[in-house]
Amino acid sequence: xxxxxxxxxxxxxxxxxxxxxxxxxxxxxxxxxxxxxxxxxxxxxxxxxxxxxxxxxxxxxxxxxxxxxxxxxxxxxxxxxxxxxxxxxxxxxxxxxxxxxxxxxxxxxxxxxxxxxxxxxxxxxxxxxxxxxxxxxxxxxxxxxxxxxxxxxxxxxxxxxxxxxxxxxxxxxxxxxxxxxxxxxxxxxxxxxxxxxxxxxxxxxxxxxxxxxxxxxxxxxxxxxxxxxxxxxxxxxxxxxxxxxxxxxxxxxxxxxxxxxxxxxxxxxxxxxxxxxxxxxxxxxxxxxxxxxxxxxxxxxxxxxxxxxxxxxxxxxxxxxxxxxxxxxxxxxxxxxxxxxxxxxxxxxxxxxxxxxxxxxxxxxxxxxxxxx
Numbered sequence: 001x002x003x004x005x006x007x008x009x010x011x012x013x014x015x016x017x018x019x020x021x022x023x024x025x026x027x028x029x030x031x032x033x034x035x036x037x038x039x040x041x042x043x044x045x046x047x048x049x050x051x052x053x054x055x056x057x058x059x060x061x062x063x064x065x066x067x068x069x070x071x072x073x074x075x076x077x078x079x080x081x082x083x084x085x086x087x088x089x090x091x092x093x094x095x096x097x098x099x100x101x102x103x104x105x106x107x108x109x110x111x112x113x114x115x116x117x118x119x120x121x122x123x124x125x126x127x128x129x130x131x132x133x134x135x136x137x138x139x140x141x142x143x144x145x146x147x148x149x150x151x152x153x154x155x156x157x158x159x160x161x162x163x164x165x166x167x168x169x170x171x172x173x174x175x176x177x178x179x180x181x182x183x184x185x186x187x188x189x190x191x192x193x194x195x196x197x198x199x200x201x202x203x204x205x206x207x208x209x210x211x212x213x214x215x216x217x218x219x220x221x222x223x224x225x226x227x228x229x230x231x232x233x234x235x236x237x238x239x240x241x242x243x244x245x246x247x248x249x250x251x252x253x254x255x256x257x258x259x260x261x262x263x264x265x266x267x268x269x270x271x272x273x274x275x276x277x278x279x280x281x282x283x284x285x286x287x288x289x290x291x292x293x294x295x296x297x298x299x300x301x302x303x304x305x306x307x308x309x310x311x312x313x314x315x316x317x318x319x320x321x322x323x324x325x326x327x328x329x330x331x332x333x334x335x336x337x338x339x340x341x342x343x344x345x346x347x348x349x350x351x352x353x354x355x356x357x358x359x360x361x362x363x364x365x366x367x368x369x370x371x372x373x
Contacts, residue, residue: 046103053096057123061092064119069136069202071114078107090117090126097123106131114201137199142213144195144325145247147281150292151193151323155209159202166206177214179221182235184318191240191320192217220326228333237319239332242267244320245310247328248277248293251352256331261338262356271341273310274301281321282306297372346370 050057068088072081078101082094091097100123101107113135117126138158142151148170152163170189173180180192189210194217200209221236229239242263249263250256266273277293279301286294301311308317340356342363348370355370357363 060120060122062119067116069114070117072110072112074112089119137201139199141197142195145322147322148190161206169206177218179236182237187319191244193323195325241316241320243324243328243332244322245275246331247324248322257336260331260335262340262343264335265341272314275310278308278310278317279304282308347372
């Protein structure tokens with residue numbers, strides 16, 4: 001026979017019910033996963049059969065609308081997933097679904113991945129999801145300036161990772177991207193989890209999510225930017241570390257290049273950076289307020305002993321204090337040229353802006369004039 005699959009259609013009117021018996025014989029020699037489009041005589045018979053069962057095709061398994069994640073593995077066909085759809089209470093009749101998929105030419109070559117289905121979807125609707133490859137992914141936006149703990153907590157809240165496992169991978173830092181090579185031994189991935197909007201499959205896990213974020217960093221930090229870093233005599237790690245401070249210190253986007261310029265000026269002459277954000281990072285989680293970035297009111301920065309405290313230790317901290325966005329990185333690579341060495345929050349305006357000074361005497365005047373009442 002030219003066809004390996006033989007179809008015997010038996011039409012039998014049983015009593016008054018008019019039930020239709022449909023028996024399908026499959027040649028066991030047929031290779032698994034081989035497409036079989038119904039022929040010119042098979043398709044109308046199959047179409048007729050499906051029309052008789054139209055009500056079942058258009059009736060959901062239940063009225064339940066709770067999303068169900070359903071995974072199709074590479075190489076699976078309608079014949080292999082249909083029984084699993086029944087087990088997941090998404091359909092009632094595995095054979096009917098298989099025949100529908102066969103009739104529609106969607107019985108093989110299904111796109112592997114995770115799909116979000118619901119028991120109140122019809123067989124037609126479920127098949128459409130598979131045919132269109134509507135793989136389910138969670139849209140995640142990571143804001144600029146979050147530290148890795150904040151990212152871990154957020155991803156856990158979305159059901160994508162276990163936060164402790166995620167942080168363990170971040171701390172381990174065992175990835176091979178070339179831009180990570182100038183970190184000190186044992187350094188974490190803080191600073192390199194690039195802030196952006198991502199679409200993550202639910203099963204991706206901590207390692208996979210971090211891998212994608214690092215890949216994004218590698219794309220965003222272009223060869224031209226690497227060349228600029230070399231021109232400034234800075235490693236990528238130094239750029240990212242300083243950019244993380246700029247990210248946390250600057251409230252207004254337009255002030256980033258100027259704040260970067262001030263911090264670079266201080267580094268050039270050996271002045272401590274004295275950035276409040278580094279003290280906040282050193283303090284860590286504040287249980288009473290439930291925040292990772294404590295208000296320093298009433299806290300003497302010089303009493304917080306940490307290598308990240310730039311009031312106590314000159315130069316850059318051991319590593320980034322947050323994950324900076326592209327604008328803060330660019331601000332470090334292309335800072336505003338300035339003669340200022342100091343900046344202070346303008347509490348009179350209260351809009352996040354700063355006032356700048358060249359000398360310490362001017363800085364003290366600014367504190368007296370624009371400081372907190």
